[in-house]
Amino acid sequence: MENTVTATAAAIEVRHLSRYFGATRAVDDISFAVRQGTVFGFIGPNGAGKTTTMRILATLDHPTSGEAEVAGFSVVSDPEQIRRRVGYMPDSFGSFSYMSCREYLDFFARAYGLRRSARRDAVSRTLAFTGTEGIADKPVDTLSMGMRQRLCLGRALIHDPDVLILDEPAAGLDPRARIELRGMIRDLADQGKSILVSSHILTELADFVDDIGILERGRLRAAGPLADVRRRFGGKRVVELAVEGDSADVAVWLQNHLDTEEITCHGDHFCFICPDDSSEIESDLLSRLVAAGFRVKRFGIRESSLEDLFMDLTEGEVA
Ligand SMILES: Nc1ncnc2c1ncn2[C@@H]1O[C@H](COP(=O)(O)OP(=O)(O)OP(=O)(O)O)[C@@H](O)[C@H]1O
Numbered sequence: 001m002e003n004t005v006t007a008t009a010a011a012i013e014v015r016h017l018s019r020y021f022g023a024t025r026a027v028d029d030i031s032f033a034v035r036q037g038t039v040f041g042f043i044g045p046n047g048a049g050k051t052t053t054m055r056i057l058a059t060l061d062h063p064t065s066g067e068a069e070v071a072g073f074s075v076v077s078d079p080e081q082i083r084r085r086v087g088y089m090p091d092s093f094g095s096f097s098y099m100s101c102r103e104y105l106d107f108f109a110r111a112y113g114l115r116r117s118a119r120r121d122a123v124s125r126t127l128a129f130t131g132t133e134g135i136a137d138k139p140v141d142t143l144s145m146g147m148r149q150r151l152c153l154g155r156a157l158i159h160d161p162d163v164l165i166l167d168e169p170a171a172g173l174d175p176r177a178r179i180e181l182r183g184m185i186r187d188l189a190d191q192g193k194s195i196l197v198s199s200h201i202l203t204e205l206a207d208f209v210d211d212i213g214i215l216e217r218g219r220l221r222a223a224g225p226l227a228d229v230r231r232r233f234g235g236k237r238v239v240e241l242a243v244e245g246d247s248a249d250v251a252v253w254l255q256n257h258l259d260t261e262e263i264t265c266h267g268d269h270f271c272f273i274c275p276d277d278s279s280e281i282e283s284d285l286l287s288r289l290v291a292a293g294f295r296v297k298r299f300g301i302r303e304s305s306l307e308d309l310f311m312d313l314t315e316g317e318v319a
């Protein structure tokens with residue numbers, strides 16, 4: 001058989017996973033799956049529990065309760081098997097003074113037990129794939145952020161793992177470096193690798209992931225194929241409004257007259273998602289605002305974007 005991977009098998013399967021730190025429920029009963037050969041975007045604001053989940057999946061921490069399987073092995077009972085099959089890119093680079101990029105990769109190849117020619121091949125292949133051949137002999141502590149992230153991705157790839165767990169790989173990258181990173185992650189999925197990648201920013205991942213999970217304060221607010229999540233939670237209408245004068249008055253008025261919880265304000269510019277049964281509110285909102293004495297500078301209704309979806313699904317509190 002050319003391909004032993006079945007279409008339905010999950011590369012990562014998380015079931016009712018929780019991790020508490022004292023009273024903090026960093027991860028609180030989450031379940032999701034990363035399908036073979038696909039990219040799963042794990043999105044959430046600061047403190048949502050992304051790193052905690054990823055560390056458990058990389059077998060660097062234990063769940064308080066629940067279970068997770070990576071490449072078919074349990075994180076609780078079979079961590080050694082998982083380590084051979086998983087590449088983990090942490091959210092911090094660590095301190096590696098006096099080491100060149102080649103030595104850095106060689107160090108991790110040794111840690112994975114690769115010997116001589118296999119190690120040399122792995123280092124060359126990784127330098128080539130991540131586009132770091134030209135800086136192979138540069139000290140790692142002199143690298144730009146973009147090159148450092150490439151090298152860190154290389155470190156996760158050095159033992160040719162089936163599953164990749166990448167914690168905020170795009171953090172600190174400029175737009176071009178982000179696009180290049182995205183291309184590399186997509187190439188890896190096309191090679192058959194299964195990838196869990198985190199970010200704060202939904203739109204940063206939405207262009208290239210197959211599935212998403214939106215996490216907030218340890219809870220998974222939505223998960224599944226991007227198109228399904230967009231269909232289920234998207235398609236809403238967003239009102240954008242700006243008035244002259246004191247915007248505090250209009251904020252109070254909106255809160256008193258509209259059945260919507262999420263009203264965001266940027267200077268004099270308000271933005272909120274219409275409640276589901278709001279066609280009536282929409283149609284006469286402008287005239288009611290004018291009748292209430294507000295001098296409306298701008299008023300518009302548009303379809304919700306992915307950013308709105310994220311704002312709608314999360315409550316914006318930082319843990
Ligand atoms: N070792 C720890 N001890 C105590 N609390 C912890 C520990 N690790 C994480 N936490 C807490 O767990 C929660 C989730 O943190 P985590 O780092 O997983 O979030 P995150 O989604 O990765 O956030 P960020 O986007 O800032 O990286 C936070 O409230 C954090 O303070």
Ligand SMILES: [Mg+2]
Binds near residue numbers: 050051052091167
């Ligand atoms: Mg984190």
